[in-house]
Amino acid sequence: RSQTIQALIKRHRETEPDATLLLMRPPGRHRYGVIRRDATGRIVGIQEGGGTGGEVFAGVAVWNCDFLRRRLPKVKPDEEKGEIHLTAVVDGDGRFEGVECAYEEGMGVNDASDLAAATAIMRRRxxxxxxxxxxxxxxxxxxxxxxxxxxxxxxxxxxxxxxxxxxxxxxxxxxxxxxxxxxxxxxxxxxxxxxxxxxxxxxxxxxxxxxxxxxxxxxxxxxxxxxxxxxxxxxxxxxxxxxxxxxxxxxxxxxxxxxxxxxxxxxxxxxxxxxxxxxxxxxxxxxxxxxxxxxxxxxxxxxxxx
The missing domain is CATH 2.160.10.10 (Hexapeptide repeat proteins)
Incomplete structure (x- = not known):
């Protein structure tokens, strides 16, 4: 929803972090990147590979451009698949904020089953x-x-x-x-x-x-x-x-x-x-x-x- 994106941008402008991430909590098993926090609640990483429940990254973020220019050249491909994950720049050395949305808003579409679920949500709206x-x-x-x-x-x-x-x-x-x-x-x-x-x-x-x-x-x-x-x-x-x-x-x-x-x-x-x-x-x-x-x-x- 546009209101959610506006809230994400507003939080980023108010707090001026390195990035403000859109977060959600999917039910059951999933394939999203799981948010890692330290003892103080600070975001210190995104663990790719999925999991069960919990707090995950919805794939939408507002980034500080200077931060990305510094960090992107240091990102290395994943050893197993050779893929480069943008989420690798999220670690304990940066400062990150999060805005949570409903799972129905942030869910990804990766296969026909996901597409059918997303279509049903839009049809109800x-x-x-x-x-x-x-x-x-x-x-x-x-x-x-x-x-x-x-x-x-x-x-x-x-x-x-x-x-x-x-x-x-x-x-x-x-x-x-x-x-x-x-x-x-x-x-x-x-x-x-x-x-x-x-x-x-x-x-x-x-x-x-x-x-x-x-x-x-x-x-x-x-x-x-x-x-x-x-x-x-x-x-x-x-x-x-x-x-x-x-x-x-x-x-x-x-x-x-x-x-x-x-x-x-x-x-x-x-x-x-x-x-x-x-x-x-x-x-x-x-x-x-x-x-x-x-x-x-x-x-x-x-x-x-x-």
Missing amino acids: IIAQHLNNGVLIPAPDLVYIEDGVEIAPRALIEPFCVIRRGVKIGAGCVVGPFSHLRAGTVLEDGAEVGNFVECKKTRLGRRAKAKHLSYLGDGDVGEGANIGAGTIFANWDGRKKHKTVVGKGAFVGSGSLLGAPCKVGDRATTGAGAVVTRGKEVPAGDVWVGVPAKPLKKSAAKEQTE
Whole structure:
């Protein structure tokens, strides 16, 4: 945390030692350098090789440059591995201060297990910040939200959602369960994305809904539109990606495939299983059905009554 680094610098300026070290106390066995102190409590060394519990060096320090210029030329490589350890300059001949931090702040990442642990810590911090801002997350341990996500107060994030960096979620939105929102996705106030829906670089307007089993890639969905279960925005033509536009109040039937670039106009409807091919536009208010999708013809009886 920035506050910890600021505290480290402040202590160094106040006490003017040869170095001020960031210290922590890991639980159980570890591979950190162990702090050695004399009978008076003065830091007199750092023993590399790890240990169990105790006080260790977190690998962060503020150094006196003159001290380093004098001492670094005298540091010899480790006899076993041939490595040069900066910690070798910390001994009984210098004056050293320490500032202790929580283990979660100072822990190192040396393998996949460490990375997973550090990621979990950061995820909890990110989710805690959203909760403090008024976002509703009923199961915080079952949601993955990356840094760089904007979520307005009163939005609801259901369990088992993955929300990537660069996503914006408005007030009163509902996400999940089991939703995946990728970079560039924008949910305007009151929009809803539900079970097994993946959105990438797509805007859903106010109160628009995509509740089930859909992929919405490179799209623009108008206010109040409804995206039926199983809808696919087929944005990739094998060479580049294209945009799909769904107008205000439009109704996209279950299982529709919209081949980008294409457009479904305001208040237009596609029937279940319709395939709107690339380059086509469903005019405002029209109903298109079939494979490939075409305008639904009115019956003769209906035409006579109009």
